[in-house]
Amino acid sequence: MTNPVQALTKSVTVNDNPFMKPMEWLSLLLLAAVILVVLPLALDGFRLNLVGKYLTYAFVALGLVICWGYAGILSLGQGVFFGLGGYCMAMYLKLEASSVENTKIQSTPGIPDFMDWNQITALPWFWQPFKSLPLTLLLVVAVPVLFALLISFAMFKRRVGGTYFAIITQAIAAILTILIVGQQGYTGGINGITDLRTLHGWDIRTNHAKTVLYFVNGGLLVACILAAQYVKRSKLGRILVALRDKEDRVRFSGYSVAGFKVFAFCLAAAFAAVGGAMFTLQVGFMSPSFVGIVPSIEMVIYTAVGGRLSLFGAVWGTLLVNWAKTTFSESFPELWLFGLGALFIGVVLAFPNGLAGLWRERIEPRLTRRVKALRAPPPAIAPPHGAPAA
Amino acid sequence: MNAALLASPVIGAASAAPDYLLAVEALTVSFDGFKAVNDVSFYVDPDEIRVIIGPNGAGKTTVLDLICGRTRASAGSIRYKGQELTRLSESAIVQAGVGRKFQTPSIYDDLTVFENLEISYPRGRSVLGALTFRRDAAVRERIHEIAETIFLKDHLAERAEFLSHGQKQWLEIGMLLIQDPELLMLDEPVAGMSVGERVKTAELLNQIIRGRSVLVIEHDMKFVEDIAHRVTVLHQGRVLSEGSMERVKNDPKVIEVYLGH
Numbered sequence: 271m272t273n274p275v276q277a278l279t280k281s282v283t284v285n286d287n288p289f290m291k292p293m294e295w296l297s298l299l300l301l302a303a304v305i306l307v308v309l310p311l312a313l314d315g316f317r318l319n320l321v322g323k324y325l326t327y328a329f330v331a332l333g334l335v336i337c338w339g340y341a342g343i344l345s346l347g348q349g350v351f352f353g354l355g356g357y358c359m360a361m362y363l364k365l366e367a368s369s370v371e372n373t374k375i376q377s378t379p380g381i382p383d384f385m386d387w388n389q390i391t392a393l394p395w396f397w398q399p400f401k402s403l404p405l406t407l408l409l410v411v412a413v414p415v416l417f418a419l420l421i422s423f424a425m426f427k428r429r430v431g432g433t434y435f436a437i438i439t440q441a442i443a444a445i446l447t448i449l450i451v452g453q454q455g456y457t458g459g460i461n462g463i464t465d466l467r468t469l470h471g472w473d474i475r476t477n478h479a480k481t482v483l484y485f486v487n488g489g490l491l492v493a494c495i496l497a498a499q500y501v502k503r504s505k506l507g508r509i510l511v512a513l514r515d516k517e518d519r520v521r522f523s524g525y526s527v528a529g530f531k532v533f534a535f536c537l538a539a540a541f542a543a544v545g546g547a548m549f550t551l552q553v554g555f556m557s558p559s560f561v562g563i564v565p566s567i568e569m570v571i572y573t574a575v576g577g578r579l580s581l582f583g584a585v586w587g588t589l590l591v592n593w594a595k596t597t598f599s600e601s602f603p604e605l606w607l608f609g610l611g612a613l614f615i616g617v618v619l620a621f622p623n624g625l626a627g628l629w630r631e632r633i634e635p636r637l638t639r640r641v642k643a644l645r646a647p648p649p650a651i652a653p654p655h656g657a658p659a660a
Numbered sequence: 661m662n663a664a665l666l667a668s669p670v671i672g673a674a675s676a677a678p679d680y681l682l683a684v685e686a687l688t689v690s691f692d693g694f695k696a697v698n699d700v701s702f703y704v705d706p707d708e709i710r711v712i713i714g715p716n717g718a719g720k721t722t723v724l725d726l727i728c729g730r731t732r733a734s735a736g737s738i739r740y741k742g743q744e745l746t747r748l749s750e751s752a753i754v755q756a757g758v759g760r761k762f763q764t765p766s767i768y769d770d771l772t773v774f775e776n777l778e779i780s781y782p783r784g785r786s787v788l789g790a791l792t793f794r795r796d797a798a799v800r801e802r803i804h805e806i807a808e809t810i811f812l813k814d815h816l817a818e819r820a821e822f823l824s825h826g827q828k829q830w831l832e833i834g835m836l837l838i839q840d841p842e843l844l845m846l847d848e849p850v851a852g853m854s855v856g857e858r859v860k861t862a863e864l865l866n867q868i869i870r871g872r873s874v875l876v877i878e879h880d881m882k883f884v885e886d887i888a889h890r891v892t893v894l895h896q897g898r899v900l901s902e903g904s905m906e907r908v909k910n911d912p913k914v915i916e917v918y919l920g921h
Contacts, residue, residue: 511770512776520779
């Protein structure tokens with residue numbers, strides 16, 4: 271009899287926009303448990319390091335969920351930001367590995383070996399900041415974000431969007447690869463920056479260091495998930511969804527649309543950069559093959575397979591596709607790329623919201639029904655929990 | 661006689677110039693030489709419901725596009741409360757107090773009715789503001805109040821996608837109301853509505869008129885008669901006639917090009 275009144279007051283007072291819904295907390299807990307407990311216990315050092323490498327791509331996938339899934343901005347150039355973050359980290363590590371003592375056989379001791387091979391006799395100006403660790407950690411994020419700001423501001427102010435934006439980001443990925451390969455003396459060329467040894471005196475090549483880095487990586491990933499979740503559930507997150515749907519309506523509701531798109535793109539770039547830096551630390555080198563078109567598109571596929579609207583889905587998708595890549599390319603190296611292409615087409619045609627979509631549409635409703643059935647008998651407990659969200 | 665008809669409101673207008681909410685003067689826009697709007701002038705008073713009618717292609721929607729900044733004028737001026745709008749960005753025009761409803765319901769299908777209204781709430785419009793926006797009691801109260809006005813208070817938690825066509829139109833009107841604009845522009849608000857929905861929409865417009873002006877494009881003559889204070893008839897990008905519905909209806913030029921059909 272008091273139902274209508276209750277319903278009204280409830281909708282006014284109850285916090286209908288919590289930081290995370292119970293199901294999302296559960297997903298986070300499950301993911302954190304698998305990454306930080308189950309995998310380290312189950313896998314040997316080599317395999318764990320591989321998973322660590324996969325997880326660095328998950329940072330990119332997280333960014334794509336916000337940028338592509340939520341805001342509808344498809345970027346086919348996320349490798350650029352992954353690469354820039356990775357290169358910033360690699361430049362610091364390379365300088366530390368190129369101490370005068372280590373490089374005394376070179377004609378110019380104290381500069382990276384590839385510079386010496388290319389007859390460069392002094393450290394270029396843009397390498398100078400990477401002598402300092404704090405500055406490097408800042409630049410790892412700042413360089414890619416500023417670059418993303420430049421690209422996206424130029425394009426979104428002129429209202430370039432959709433396919434054109436995707437094509438331009440892809441072109442930038444190609445251009446940056448060519449630039450890195452061509453400027454061998456400054457960048458290490460096609461081989462990239464290799465033979466990295468220590469981080470502030472701490473040897474990153476030992477098994478112990480790799481395990482530590484794996485956990486740092488896992489922790490950063492969880493932190494990035496929480497940051498993305500904050501953005502997603504803020505009004506800004508809903509504005510991004512609104513933009514994807516009806517950009518003009520948002521514009522004529524008094525918003526300067528370009529700023530919001532720039533934010534989404536820069537956030538994705540920041541996540542990708544963190545992933546890139548962790549990649550360099552765990553794998554021990556950085557090369558242009560992680561910057562170009564192919565890795566950029568692969569990262570979009572990870573996101574699509576996992577579910578472009580789900581932060582957790584994107585991480586699972588990245589792990590799954592990379593695990594498949596390692597397994598299949600060990601046995602059928604020729605076929606892997608076809609398999610990847612087929613997977614992408616399959617996802618787009620059959621389940622456009624990826625694994626997370628399958629979960630939400632097929633499995634979760636069944637689970638909630640089960641849980642409801644279990645909770646139903648003692649009626650006193652049911653009301654305070656409220657109905658689980660649909 | 662026709663000349664007198666056309667001239668009289670303009671002369672009457674000139675004597676009270678500072679009181680206009682919106683003054684459109686000699687507005688012209690040309691698309692590759694085709695003048696979609698050609699030397700259009702009209703003036704809207706505070707608290708007035710002005711309806712723009714005219715045959716297809718007369719430039720009605722283009723006039724609204726020009727006022728809200730979606731299309732840029734080739735010549736002429738649009739002054740809103742003495743402020744020139746032709747040079748402002750779209751978002752600045754909205755923030756100055758001009759709201760625009762599009763012809764087809766333009767709402768966010770993937771969000772709930774509540775969230776649709778919340779996005780239009782005039783606070784936290786910058787990137788940082790949107791990130792730190794809090795859904796406090798004032799916001800909730802205002803959204804519930806608006807939802808009541810637009811007959812959607814029982815649909816707040818529903819995804820907008822599942823509303824009926826008429827409800828979507830109301831939701832978009834509600835999204836404008838929550839911004840509390842002084843000038844509300846509606847492009848065919850009752851097109852595609854059932855008879856019952858039309859009556860309710862007329863009632864809604866009469867209710868929200870207080871404290872603001874409304875500029876409406878509409879084809880439904882019955883509806884226009886119900887709501888209009890004054891009517892402006894556009895034809896081939898020019899103002900053909902202007903005045904009360906009674907006067908416009910009896911203007912032979914209007915009958916010839918528009919009402920006679």
